[in-house]
Amino acid sequence: MTPPSSPDFVAELEEIIAGRSLLRHPFYQRWAEGKLTLDSLRGYARQYYHHVLAFPTYVSGAHANCDDLGDRQELLENLIEEERGEKNHPELWLRFGEALGLAREEMVHSEPLPETSALIETFRDITRNGSFPEGAAALYAYESQVPDVAATKIDGLKQFYGISDRRGLEFFIVHKSLDVEHSRVTRDLVVKHAQDEETRDRAKAAARRAASALWGFLDGVYREYVAAAVA
DSSP: OOOTTOHHHHHHHHHHHHTTOGGGSHHHHHHHHTOSOHHHHHHHHHHHHHHHHHHHHHHHHHHHTOOOHHHHHHHHHHHHHHHOSTTOHHHHHHHHHHHTTOOHHHHHTOOOOHHHHHHHHHHHHHHHHSOHHHHHHHHHHHHTTHHHHHHHHHHHHHHHSOOOSHHHHHHHHHHHHHHHHHHHHHHHHHHHHOOSHHHHHHHHHHHHHHHHHHHHHHHHHHIIIIIHHHO
16 A cells, blocks of 8 residues: 655654654653552543543544545544444543542543643544544554553553553553554555645644644643652
8 A cells, every 4th residue: 555655754754753752751651660659540541531532533533534435444444443342442441440449430520631632632633624644644643652652551550550450451452452553554544645745744744743742641641640749
């Protein structure tokens, strides 16, 4: 699917995403080093639930903006995997929260931080109101990072936070493998549909905006549940 003329464009997208690599954020670094409290993780779990619940709407927004049936079908597979059945991804996240000692109601009814709301609004705006290449680029900015982030979270949870059962870890186990394919799909869709310089520039701007919103979300979580606790 990827055109032979695309390596430079892909490299530019990767550079943009690397500039806001989530694993370099202080919150995730503290997670990997076992320096977060359980209360900090619980606060994060409450906030991230809102993003997990909203994520399928980002995919459906991009899906609705795509005119190519075959490409829509690829995105549909992603959407189905997010929402289908008893082990849909919001459900898996609620199980992770329970492993941290949270009640489901604490996550479902939690108040989003401003940065959490901004993250959701940003992704919805790009995927619904932007062009299809912009929406695919925003999805790629997130999904391309998920496998490594999930692996790091699993290691930290097992080593430092006493969470080793599959029920509590399944959200991360699933995304560690599933988003390898999802990110390949969204990358190839961006490249396929961004065939002129203007469209590529808009896709790169969308990736930058999405990556910044993800980083900003972690800024909010860090301020509220880490920095405030030690102030």
